[in-house]
Amino acid sequence: MIKQQAYHHKDLRNALIEAGIELVSKEGINGFSLRKAAAACGVSHAAPYSHFQNKEELLEAMQLYITEKFSERLESSIQENHNSSEILKDMGVTYVTFFVENPTYFQFLYSQSNIKIDLSLSIPDNENYKPYIIYKNIVSRILIQAHYPKEKQNDAIITLWAFIHGITSLATMSNVSYDSDWKQKVLDFMEIFQLSFINQMGENI
Incomplete structure (x- = not known):
C-alpha cells in the first residue's frame, strides 16, 4: 500500500x-x-x-507552470545583463540550461502540450507564446539597433530561436549522447553562431 x-x-x-x-x-x-x-x-x-x-485542467496547469517558470528565467537573464553584445549568448545559455536541468519540461511542453507559437507574429504579443515573445523582443531590439533590414528582421528572429531551440532539443533527447557538458558547451556554440550573425549584421549596416 x-x-x-x-x-x-x-x-x-x-x-x-x-x-x-x-x-x-x-x-x-x-x-x-x-x-x-x-x-x-x-x-x-x-x-x-x-x-x-479533471485531467484536462491539470494538463493546462502543467503547461502554464512550465511556461511561467521558463519566462521568469529568461526575464531574470535579461535583467541581470546590461551588455547588449552578450545578451544573445546569455539568453541562449539560459534557454538550454533551463531545459537541460528539466528535460521532462521540454518533452512535455513541445511534444505533449497544446501550446501555440505564431512565428508570423500575426497576433498580438499577449496572445502569443510568452517565452517566444520575450526572446523575440530582445532580438528585435538588437536588430533595430544594428539597422538590420526591417523586411528581414523576422527571418533573423526565427533563425536565432530555431538555432538555440535545436541545440536544446538535442541536449534533452535521451537517445542522443555527447561527451561534453551541454551547459558549458552551449557557450562555444553560441559564440560561433553569434560571430556569424554579427558579421551578417555588419554587412547590412
Whole structure:
C-alpha cells in the first residue's frame, strides 16, 4: 500500500503538476490520469480533485507552470545583463540550461502540450507564446539597433530561436549522447553562431 504523504495545500498542487509532467513525458497523454498523478505523489486518488476538476485542467496547469517558470528565467537573464553584445549568448545559455536541468519540461511542453507559437507574429504579443515573445523582443531590439533590414528582421528572429531551440532539443533527447557538458558547451556554440550573425549584421549596416 502506498504511504500517504502530508502536503500543504499549495505543495500538493505543485507536486501533482510535477508528477504529471513526469508521467506524461514518459507515458504520453492518453495513459495519463489524475489517479496516476495521485499515486505518484503518494496521496489518495480523491486528493487531486481539491485542486483540479479533471485531467484536462491539470494538463493546462502543467503547461502554464512550465511556461511561467521558463519566462521568469529568461526575464531574470535579461535583467541581470546590461551588455547588449552578450545578451544573445546569455539568453541562449539560459534557454538550454533551463531545459537541460528539466528535460521532462521540454518533452512535455513541445511534444505533449497544446501550446501555440505564431512565428508570423500575426497576433498580438499577449496572445502569443510568452517565452517566444520575450526572446523575440530582445532580438528585435538588437536588430533595430544594428539597422538590420526591417523586411528581414523576422527571418533573423526565427533563425536565432530555431538555432538555440535545436541545440536544446538535442541536449534533452535521451537517445542522443555527447561527451561534453551541454551547459558549458552551449557557450562555444553560441559564440560561433553569434560571430556569424554579427558579421551578417555588419554587412547590412
